[in-house]
Amino acid sequence: MRQVVMYGPGDVRVEERDDPQIVEPTDAVIRVSATCICGSDLWPYRAAEPVDHQVMGHEYVGVVEQIGSQVRTVSVGDFVVGSFWASDNTCEICRAGYQSHCVHRVPMGMIGTQSELARIPLADGTLVATPGMPDADLVPSLLAASDVLGTGWFAAVAAEAGPGKTVAVVGDGAVGLLAVLAASRLGAERIIAVSRHADRQALAREFGATEIVEERGDAGVDRVKELTDGLGAHSVIEAVGTQEAMMQAIASTRPGGHVGFVGVSHDVAIPGDALFMSGVHLHGGPAPVRQYLPELVQLIWDRTIDPGKVFDLTLPLDQAADGYQAMDERTAIKVLLKP
Amino acid sequence: MRQVVMYGPGDVRVEERDDPQIVEPTDAVIRVSATCICGSDLWPYRAAEPVDHQVMGHEYVGVVEQIGSQVRTVSVGDFVVGSFWASDNTCEICRAGYQSHCVHRVPMGMIGTQSELARIPLADGTLVATPGMPDADLVPSLLAASDVLGTGWFAAVAAEAGPGKTVAVVGDGAVGLLAVLAASRLGAERIIAVSRHADRQALAREFGATEIVEERGDAGVDRVKELTDGLGAHSVIEAVGTQEAMMQAIASTRPGGHVGFVGVSHDVAIPGDALFMSGVHLHGGPAPVRQYLPELVQLIWDRTIDPGKVFDLTLPLDQAADGYQAMDERTAIKVLLKP
Known part of the structure; x- marks a missing residue:
């Protein structure tokens, strides 16, 4: 064969x-x-x-x-x-x-x-x-x-996307896009897709994204906070696997909120003090x-x-x-x- | 004054x-x-x-x-x-x-x-x-x-201690000991206290610990796994704040299990790949x-x-x-x- x-x-x-x-x-x-x-x-x-x-x-x-x-x-x-x-x-x-x-x-x-x-x-x-x-x-x-769908679905479940929730999705690859779809099916009220590519933004909107954020890193965090009364999203999905994406995801989440991470981690080290002070829930891994x-x-x-x-x-x-x-x-x- | x-x-x-x-x-x-x-x-x-x-x-x-x-x-x-x-x-x-x-x-x-x-x-x-x-x-x-009680209580809640659960507690300070009490009140089936001090072991047992593990680090992980059919505990509480304690807590938890961490983090960096492959839930911070x-x-x-x-x-x-x-x-x- x-x-x-x-x-x-x-x-x-x-x-x-x-x-x-x-x-x-x-x-x-x-x-x-x-x-x-x-x-x-x-x-x-x-x-x-x-x-x-x-x-x-x-x-x-x-x-x-x-x-x-x-x-x-x-x-x-x-x-x-x-x-x-x-x-x-x-x-x-x-x-x-x-x-x-x-x-x-x-x-x-x-x-x-x-x-x-x-x-x-x-x-x-x-x-x-x-x-x-x-x-x-x-x-x-x-x-x-x-x-990719099953992984995006798990990410949305891990982030506790659902009714009344504002969900942000970091990563506009296939998994991130399908996490948007999953969050939408799970009943999320608002879905913020982080993407700077017009074709991916269009697909994200088709899958249920209600807002697009083009900024990355700290600027991306600031933008998500602006959109959420300064609090951060309830649910954030990390679908990249880099240090920047993981820290963006954690910092974009309100205290008590949930980060679902499914990007395969590469050279990521989460500072304990930042995680401690964030007050978020973190769950992910191989879906x-x-x-x-x-x-x-x-x-x-x-x-x-x-x-x-x-x-x-x-x-x-x-x-x-x-x-x-x-x-x-x-x-x-x-x-x-x-x- | x-x-x-x-x-x-x-x-x-x-x-x-x-x-x-x-x-x-x-x-x-x-x-x-x-x-x-x-x-x-x-x-x-x-x-x-x-x-x-x-x-x-x-x-x-x-x-x-x-x-x-x-x-x-x-x-x-x-x-x-x-x-x-x-x-x-x-x-x-x-x-x-x-x-x-x-x-x-x-x-x-x-x-x-x-x-x-x-x-x-x-x-x-x-x-x-x-x-x-x-x-x-x-x-x-x-x-x-x-x-200390409120913090131990939050740690037990964050670790989802409850009926049918085996809970391990890393840290035998006041917070760890009261996390044992909290896990017991929340209905945990088994509570493994990690401690090598006889007086603290005695108080842990008084608060509801059913087993004691004296080993720390990797040896402590192995011991908790031995006690849990090789799977790890359902719920693990981290009440120290060091790298060793955090990694011991994560590694002692079965996939899909929950780590509640309340030790104030000092010089902790959680490797993304180890967290990813662990499949645990991580939640904590100031209670x-x-x-x-x-x-x-x-x-x-x-x-x-x-x-x-x-x-x-x-x-x-x-x-x-x-x-x-x-x-x-x-x-x-x-x-x-x-x-």
């Missing part, structure tokens, strides 16, 4: 690899219908994380081709959506809603889903079958559910997307939400390198790859 | 100062019945914070001597308990339960309550009158409510003690709880220097001063 491999920073290739096989009786193998490039894939691409001949990708939808002898809840031929952590969905941590920290979790990024086929460990716990074969136009949205998948798949199936709009470039898998370049140069928000 | 002044690190004196006067029509002046030395007072005493001829103290109970023209809810002769932040209790932040971040807050530590008399700004918002004049044996417990005062005063008045046990040394105000020394050398957990 064909699979994307990052040889080193900036060096993405598609090469022939052995087809995956059932290894454990709880595995499934799926034929990938669509996969995509994640903002987090750009960290190694930009040499901000080490990388050496690494298979890539952790977002996927597809059709089950094989199942192990102990798989019960998905069948060959099912169209399925999974998350970037395989999880058993039965352990105490999963049952508490934190499947991304499952005691038996397997990172899909180590298996790689930018490929024609993929082995899915713990298939019963990991995969959610759609009600039937989706129409082609639903596939991008279902793919979004596997990471337990699996918790939200049944609900998100249904919202997409019913055409209530259209998160697939974040994909503004679709390429064949063989042109993955062009996709990485487009996201690196920010000429695309998010790239869908078709195996 | 007599008042404690810290001339510099390690140099505590009691000197004659002008009696406080009503400045704002919302002020009250109280005659202090009892005050005490806070763990946070040791930071400047140990030169970990700058200090120069600073009046000291922010914990107090006493009898109202004068009120300003706009004070409505307390009267001359009332016995009152207040918190270490004066707050209006009417602003949007106060109404959300975060009186320690009141938009009009005044830090009592800048006024100093290790004194015979003290001016209390925003008296209506700040002070809670007891049902009558308390018996002498209730005074230490009422004094504890003004900071909104005022929120809990009516409930805590009633529990004390009814003799349901006896937080005053944390005071293991009582001295006249004039011997404040001896009290600082005893706490610095850890020969006393907490020192009550009688003006």
Whole structure:
């Protein structure tokens, strides 16, 4: 099969690899219908994380081709959506809603889903079958559910977005934009999107943003405070992963408010005294997307939400390198790859 | 009147100062019945914070001597308990339960309550009158409510201690010990106190601790994990304020669990990647003690709880220097001063 491999920073290739096989009786193998490039894939691409001949990708939808002898809840031929952590969905941590920290979790990024086929460990716990074969136009949205939508949703839940709340979203990548959508669905009264790109501002407004702030850092904090009687937002979502974004998020939140952070942290150190004096709640990390998948798949199936709009470039898998370049140069928000 | 002044690190004196006067029509002046030395007072005493001829103290109970023209809810002769932040209790932040971040807050530590008399700004918002004049044996417990009990209570609430939860408490000072009491009152199933001092372990057990862990740092984390099926505690309270204690607290918490931190942060920097991967909730800061005062005063008045046990040394105000020394050398957990 064909699979994307990052040889080193900036060096993405598609090469022939052995087809995956059932290894454990709880595995499934799926034929990938669509996969995509994640903002987090750009960290190694930009040499901000080490990388050496690494298979890539952790977002996927597809059709089950094989199942192990102990798989019960998905069948060959099912169209399925999974998350970037395989999880058993039965352990105490999963049952508490934190499947991304499952005691038996397997990172899909180590298996790689930018490929024609993929082995899915713990298939019963990991995969959610759609009600039937989706129409082609639903596939991008279902793919979004596997990471960026689920991550944005978790961020909005972690930030306690809801009725009566003013929510600010720091980060206008796919996750930030879908956090806007999530905050809107969760009933937030006002949603302030922080973005300086006209195309992303437009999508943020389409997803439910009521205000746009273009300033970043301290100026961005001041602007959010101006918009909130000097108090700060009730709920702030951090969807970048840098020191500046994290501190902007904390400082934009009123005392007692909630920061939901889902940007993968890089060289971030939160000063204890600033956090102490802020009085905010801080929660985040790898999103337990699996918790939200049944609900998100249904919202997409019913055409209530259209998160697939974040994909503004679709390429064949063989042109993955062009996709990485487009996201690196920010000429695309998010790239869908078709195996 | 007599008042404690810290001339510099390690140099505590009691000197004659002008009696406080009503400045704002919302002020009250109280005659202090009892005050005490806070763990946070040791930071400047140990030169970990700058200090120069600073009046000291922010914990107090006493009898109202004068009120300003706009004070409505307390009267001359009332016995009152207040918190270490004066707050209006009417602003949007106060109404959300975060009186320690009141938009009009005044830090009592800048006024100093290790004194015979003290001016209390925003008296209506700040002070809670007891049902009558308390018996002498209730005074230490009422004094504890003004900071250490209220702070421990907030820490337990922030850590979401409650039925079915295993709670770990890092820090065996007065706040940590009273966080044990709070977790117990909130219905926690198991309470693990981290302490290596026999007298403090005994008090922790009296307040409701079910297990003791003597190890600190990584060894302490391992021990808490051993006691919790390898998962970590649901709720962890950090009541120290150091890097080691904060990281021990985060690492002792299971994914999706809650850390309540109330140790005043000193030279703490939380690595973003460790926090991200931990999946915990983090909340803390200066406790909104005022929120809990009516409930805590009633529990004390009814003799349901006896937080005053944390005071293991009582001295006249004039011997404040001896009290600082005893706490610095850890020969006393907490020192009550009688003006």
